[in-house]
Amino acid sequence: MPLTIHQVPKLVFGIDALSSAGEYLRALGIRRPFVVAAQSSAGHAQRLHPNAHVDSSTRNEPSVAHFSRLLDAARAYGPDAVVGIGGGSVLDAAKLVAALCGRAQTLAEAWGIGNLAGRHLPLICIPTTSGTGSEVSPNAILLDEESQSKKAVISAHLVPDAAFLDPALTVTLPAPVTAATGLDALTHCIEAYANNFAHPLVDTWALDGIRHTARHLVTAVREPENIEARTSLMLGSLYGGLCLGPVNTAAVHALSYPLGTRHHIPHGHANAILLPHVLRFNLPAAPARYAAVALALGAEQQSTAEATAAAGIGRLWALIAETQLEMRLSALRIAESEIPALAAEGLAITRLMRNNVRSMTQQDAELIYRAAFVGRRED
Numbered sequence: 001m002p003l004t005i006h007q008v009p010k011l012v013f014g015i016d017a018l019s020s021a022g023e024y025l026r027a028l029g030i031r032r033p034f035v036v037a038a039q040s041s042a043g044h045a046q047r048l049h050p051n052a053h054v055d056s057s058t059r060n061e062p063s064v065a066h067f068s069r070l071l072d073a074a075r076a077y078g079p080d081a082v083v084g085i086g087g088g089s090v091l092d093a094a095k096l097v098a099a100l101c102g103r104a105q106t107l108a109e110a111w112g113i114g115n116l117a118g119r120h121l122p123l124i125c126i127p128t129t130s131g132t133g134s135e136v137s138p139n140a141i142l143l144d145e146e147s148q149s150k151k152a153v154i155s156a157h158l159v160p161d162a163a164f165l166d167p168a169l170t171v172t173l174p175a176p177v178t179a180a181t182g183l184d185a186l187t188h189c190i191e192a193y194a195n196n197f198a199h200p201l202v203d204t205w206a207l208d209g210i211r212h213t214a215r216h217l218v219t220a221v222r223e224p225e226n227i228e229a230r231t232s233l234m235l236g237s238l239y240g241g242l243c244l245g246p247v248n249t250a251a252v253h254a255l256s257y258p259l260g261t262r263h264h265i266p267h268g269h270a271n272a273i274l275l276p277h278v279l280r281f282n283l284p285a286a287p288a289r290y291a292a293v294a295l296a297l298g299a300e301q302q303s304t305a306e307a308t309a310a311a312g313i314g315r316l317w318a319l320i321a322e323t324q325l326e327m328r329l330s331a332l333r334i335a336e337s338e339i340p341a342l343a344a345e346g347l348a349i350t351r352l353m354r355n356n357v358r359s360m361t362q363q364d365a366e367l368i369y370r371a372a373f374v375g376r377r378e379d
């Protein structure tokens, strides 16, 4: 199967990449950048350009209603470029602002894959977490409060013109955010590698992203200013993002979305909770792929692919335990009676479920949620 990858034309990676972003805006002759910034990044945003109009109103899990206000603010300003600086929520919002500002198309017309008509404003993304990889992906996700679901716009027009990845921007992240976002990146890589549409062109990134993240996540959680660990996590996140366009994720992401829409559990944390349970379910369908994942995670080779893959799930549990993320849904104020609805809402995300290496019934999804409810290890 042929695979199409839409790449960011200019990618700057390394300490002080933030300064290059300012130079890039000046070189382009930008006069009025509209900057969508995380609250904690507003200071960095001001340094990018003397005329930067900084909007730091975007929080986690931005809703369609919030996005409409943000787009109105951008239209009122009349920018000649859009910059996103923050975590995945901020970058996704910035990408959609750049695509819809100054154009007639509405958000409702743009939902789905390939429906976005175009983008004429330059778009620059600067991640401040190592998780989503949104700075290089064609995806943007918003919470549609009306239908209580996460909706996606996926389009080559959402791939930024330039991405500046500066690991130094991540040293101030609190440990739980480092853990959750790192496990999101890890999930992107694992789900892209063990995927019905997996492709050799993406496999290398996926495996390398798993290696970088698995080796350095705990260090970054414990030593936030360890720049070597932060750099590795940002590489892992970038590699995960590069997989998101051409291959995308699968059942972990699909099942985790209802935890975000209903309970506002941070995206990476929700993925972490479900990841080992979904892998355990998927393993019989793709033992060789999960054995390769296991080795990249740092597990020992066993006598069979199945055993190696199982050792990988054990390694994953140990890794997550060291980050101290809560792995029991029951401890997160979620009622057991909600499980059938959570399972049904996750299964309904067919654009991701169709990527999953093992098909999943309502009963399967409920069993996965029940295992996650008590945080039961089954490796």
Ligand SMILES: [Fe+2]
Pocket (backbone or CB within 6 Å): 132, 184, 185, 188, 253, 267, 271
């Ligand atoms: Fe994700």
